[in-house]
Amino acid sequence: MDALTPKSESLFQVAWAQFRKHRLAVWGGRILLVLYFVAAFAGFFSPYDPNYYELYPPKGYHPPTRIHFVDPETGRLTRPFVYATRRTIDPVSLQPRYEEDPSQGKFYIRFFVRTPDQPYTIFRVFRADLRLFGVDPPGRIFLMGTDNFGRDLFSRLVYGAQVSLTIGILSALVSFALGLLLGGIAGFYAGRPFVLALPLRAWRGRGLVLGPLSWLLWSGLAAGALYLAWTYVRLTGFGFFQALALLAALWLAGFLALTLPFRSIQVDVDNLIMRLVEVIAAIPTLFLLISLRAVFPTNVDPLTTFYLVVGLLGFIGWGGLARVVRGVVLSVREQDYVQAARALGASDGRILARHVLPATASYVIVSLSLTIPGFILAESGLSFLGLGVTEPYTSWGLLLQAAQQGGFASFVDRPWVLWPGFFIFVSIMAWNFVGDGLRDAFDPRRRQ
Template structure:
């Protein structure tokens, strides 16, 4: 009997299908990303569209009727127009259906030339999945305080929140793979830094100038602290003046010693120590505090599109340390393998060995870790936007929508709970990514396969 061999991809795919939660997580994410990619088609209105009169602020979800009240039979889905009044007790807007204006049937694949949109900022269209004729309005999830359709804003908000999660993860993993691979492969092989440089090879070309700037910065900091102490010292008596002169002298001596060693004696620097100490410094600072501090360096009134890329860069910058640690450990073990030693004996360069033999060994871990890291970045962006430091108008994100919801206080939970829909989508996307990551981990790890 002839036996057919099965590829590793087929085995992993079969194992992944056995994880029901991972399969459903992938399906949910596929739907969310498709809706975000074609947000203009799935949303009935432009996310920033609202009417000044009649106002629609905090309009509850529109009730869709499937039974004709006159005949009692099933009919095409339709909605009624609403009329607005003010509750005399709570002073909150109150909306009631107004059948006197007639029925407004829900139509599919409608054209909205007054509200066009673009797909991927390339193709222009005005075709939408559903809608109703004016003056009727259909709000599947109600409206916000300005009367903007919340369903349309949630769909468009997914473009930002879901995209930032992936882009930030890619930035983080690029830094983590590069620096973790360098730290692991060159561990125990310090290079000499001297001026002028005699032989900077491989990693020395990257870390040599960086370490030079680091030592120059330390020398400048010593001088700055010494002169700042002398300038801010309140005492004018001879003893205080003597202390100031001593501090300045020590600062000058410290800066001189650093510069003397830097320019006269070669410095031995281990890339592993430099990178891992940087990771430890970043890990010692709480992530949210570091993220807010870095964001506070930039002005809050910069261009909204620039803010989007700024948030991507900040999230990626603070998230690469954990991956770099694990990649370093994997590379430390892989670099001693026979095939790596054989490539080195045949004269392969360090860059070729890292790219062709070392980093591919981390592929399975990277894929799993990527799927488990993306939800963390989605939560990070939501937290920044909720605090008012993330994406700004006219763009929107799920965190920004939650910020607008919390402005109503407890009324958001009692009088208008529909404004909390963005929180449900954050929960759904994070949970789906976690399920997908668990399934990929079971599928790609031979020890977990059933």
């Protein structure tokens, strides 16, 4: 009988089997594995440091180096090699032109070369100088050409992938942590308002501690609102909006002064979180990103800017997930196994973490894979506008900004500077294919 009984499979085993049947999703996953692997070991795969360039001879806007596989002297196949180039200026367009100079000899491509003058770190821990390929100086190999400073564009693309691809994942994790937490709290405690301030008549027992503490918190909120309003008036002068801000702060302080001694203040956490989601959703995403980024100075440390962009993208992206998680939690919290856990004395936190939120796992996995490309595109847009990652770090959006500064010539005379746009397109399409495959795998109606 045991041999005839079909083997039971978990939800994730069934989903994995279905995912493998989705050819586009499988290929999208393979492309992403390659991109993230190359980005993780960017120093090894790039022939040069991303900020390395030569003052003389200048290599600005050097086209991709031609790799020769046939020896022109014998006409036979040989080891791949490149020629050095000679720079001239076009008398008509005044643009630099580069011509091969065989008189300097052949520069054979070597693999697993060491560059002690250009070391790098792996995961900011291990120091190394081994690179996959390179040529002996004074020869240079530029697989995708150079930028306006003569920096190798392929090396900058590989290092830029570290920032663009990492920001996409980190921002999605921040967004989903907020969405799961706040959406779960909103659904689980819907209809159960919290008492955030106790009147004087309730100051007994635990109220002797909680009452003064709640008053202190609300007084701090009112004082902070008054301080912000006064600072706004002092810095910008008195006008209509300044008067409106000052009146709002005074109204809040007066309301608290008249309410705290006599009435308790109750807040429905579900209503509060959902209204916050609606406020964030009502503002256009790009405008909100630019506004929030403008609050911080533009001359901060580049690494701080990286974490700032991650936080901003995660902050504005959690609303949609919170709405869906809230709906799922509202239905799951009434299930028998949740009621049984509550009857056995399990705390709200344990019920939420062990029994309620796991029910949203399939939706979260699918939504996560479909959200990451949006964050990659948002980071590229911010960097393109000069509000994202700054030098000496690089990202695909920052490379596109440099290409845009060249104007129409970037399309006509030096199209290789548009490579970052191609990689943005490929990574976003790959993530979308993976997301479609996961959606079909977890949806019983779409399974094959």
